[in-house]
Amino acid sequence: MLSGTEWMDDAACAGHAGIMFPHPSDGAGIAEAKAICAVCPVARPCLEWALARHEQHGVWGGYSEDERERYRRRLRREALAARSGREQLALFAPEIDPEVTLR
Ligand code: SF4
Secondary structure: OOOOOHHHHHOOOOOOHHHHOOOOOOHHHHHHHHHHHHOOOOHHHHHHHHHHOOOOOOOEOOEOHHHHHHHHHHHHHHHHHOOOHHHHHHHHOOOOOHHHHOO
């Protein structure tokens, strides 16, 4: 993941900020913003930037607000599934002794 903002220099939406922040119920507006993202050479770092900062508004990396939230939830589920039972227990039920429970 890029930590800087150098990728923004190549943003296809430069100068189109008004288009990139449609109302969440404005399907046509979201589609218009996504069409710009579809030809953007920095869509991936843009999406990573938005996910890392929990950007609440606008279309970033070709993902609407709702889509980013679903994507974020999927990433959380996958990260959780990758954890061992012991790690999950420590995370969600720290009061339970894994030595007793996970034999
Ligand atoms: S992916 Fe979309 S929002 Fe991100 S920089 Fe490119 S055009 Fe802008």
